[in-house]
Amino acid sequence: MTKFKVLLVDDEEEFVLALAERLQLRDLDVSVVYNGEQALQAIHDDVPDIILLDLNMPGMDGLEVLKRVKKNRPQIEVVILTGHGSEKDAEIAQRLGAFGYLQKPLDIGEIVQALNQAYKHKIAEAATVVV
Amino acid sequence: MKETTAKELVFFGKITAGFTHEMKNILAIIKESSGLMEDLLSLSKDAPFPHFDRFSHRVTVIQQQVQRGVELAARLNRFAHSTDERLARIDLNDLAEQLTKLSERFARLKDIGLSVRPAESSVVLITSPVELQMAVFTLLESCWNQLPAGSEIELSVERRGQDPCINICFTGEIADCSKLMQKIEATDAIKTVREILDPLGIEIMQENEMCGYGLAFVGAKE
Numbered sequence: 001m002t003k004f005k006v007l008l009v010d011d012e013e014e015f016v017l018a019l020a021e022r023l024q025l026r027d028l029d030v031s032v033v034y035n036g037e038q039a040l041q042a043i044h045d046d047v048p049d050i051i052l053l054d055l056n057m058p059g060m061d062g063l064e065v066l067k068r069v070k071k072n073r074p075q076i077e078v079v080i081l082t083g084h085g086s087e088k089d090a091e092i093a094q095r096l097g098a099f100g101y102l103q104k105p106l107d108i109g110e111i112v113q114a115l116n117q118a119y120k121h122k123i124a125e126a127a128t129v130v131v
Numbered sequence: 132m133k134e135t136t137a138k139e140l141v142f143f144g145k146i147t148a149g150f151t152h153e154m155k156n157i158l159a160i161i162k163e164s165s166g167l168m169e170d171l172l173s174l175s176k177d178a179p180f181p182h183f184d185r186f187s188h189r190v191t192v193i194q195q196q197v198q199r200g201v202e203l204a205a206r207l208n209r210f211a212h213s214t215d216e217r218l219a220r221i222d223l224n225d226l227a228e229q230l231t232k233l234s235e236r237f238a239r240l241k242d243i244g245l246s247v248r249p250a251e252s253s254v255v256l257i258t259s260p261v262e263l264q265m266a267v268f269t270l271l272e273s274c275w276n277q278l279p280a281g282s283e284i285e286l287s288v289e290r291r292g293q294d295p296c297i298n299i300c301f302t303g304e305i306a307d308c309s310k311l312m313q314k315i316e317a318t319d320a321i322k323t324v325r326e327i328l329d330p331l332g333i334e335i336m337q338e339n340e341m342c343g344y345g346l347a348f349v350g351a352k353e
Contacts, residue, residue, distance in 0.1 A: 018163035025170050083155045105159040
């Protein structure tokens with residue numbers, strides 16, 4: 001599997017740390033932050049290919065993070081992974097440019113598949129721009 | 132339903148829905164942690180430690196129970212959200228399935244089996260989700276309290292002409308259906324069921340062709 005960079009953003013530390021370890025075991029380059037402000041800082045310091053983003057977080061929520069990421073770093077693909085979401089949230093996220101919308105809890109295989117698809121989309125988009 | 136009762140229900144639903152979200156978060160943590168344990172075990176397969184097999188089995192059990200917990204939390208969340216609106220569009224197939232799942236444990240304690248047979252296509256109408264669920268649950272409860280152990284109750288959904296219907300049909304070692312129905316009809320619960328259903332325009336009738344009840348949503352808006 002191509003090694004690409006994933007930034008995990010979720011305020012549930014134990015969840016996101018366990019997920020990070022599992023993705024690292026599957027050869028992904030993973031970093032973790034626990035809130036929206038940290039996420040926006042992280043994408044300046046070390047630009048990830050994909051962000052796996054929770055919606056319901058204290059402070060800046062996931063939709064606000066999505067909006068700002070798409071404004072400042074549109075090349076980053078964002079996949080929403082939330083335990084709280086609704087159809088309405090899914091529609092808003094899609095409109096704001098999210099690549100995918102997943103509901104927790106999810107099998108690791110499905111998460112990896114979604115990340116792979118997001119990365120392929122990113123590569124395809126980058127190739128289109130170059131052409 | 133009184134305005135104050137409706138507000139109280141919305142309050143209960145809101146708090147319950149909030150807690151089911153928290154429960155789902157906890158289950159997600161347990162799922163990922165046990166998944167990580169499974170990953171690490173698979174890396175240790177060639178050099179297993181003492182009690183490897185027992186450890187591995189317990190990880191599988193944790194994952195199975197997490198899945199069970201996730202389904203329960205999803206059902207409870209859905210139930211909690213049924214208080215959001217006084218009236219809502221309901222698919223009777225979904226409602227029958229939801230009620231079967233919500234009632235399973237209670238019926239199992241009476242050694243009664245529950246099953247659902249949905250209609251072939253959606254049967255949608257506008258009604259009070261809370262009152263309808265409460266009426267059907269109370270009806271089911273009054274039935275399984277009288278049925279002999281080992282019996283089965285089937286909820287089925289159909290249209291009779293224009294009217295959507297839910298049927299509640301009993302099978303099993305039922306010696307005398309009419310005597311059973313008399314016992315059920317004598318309970319206070321059945322009076323409560325009729326009191327709830329009547330303002331909703333839902334007729335409840337004893338079925339002659341099967342042992343059980345039919346609920347007909349006469350003139351239902353869709």
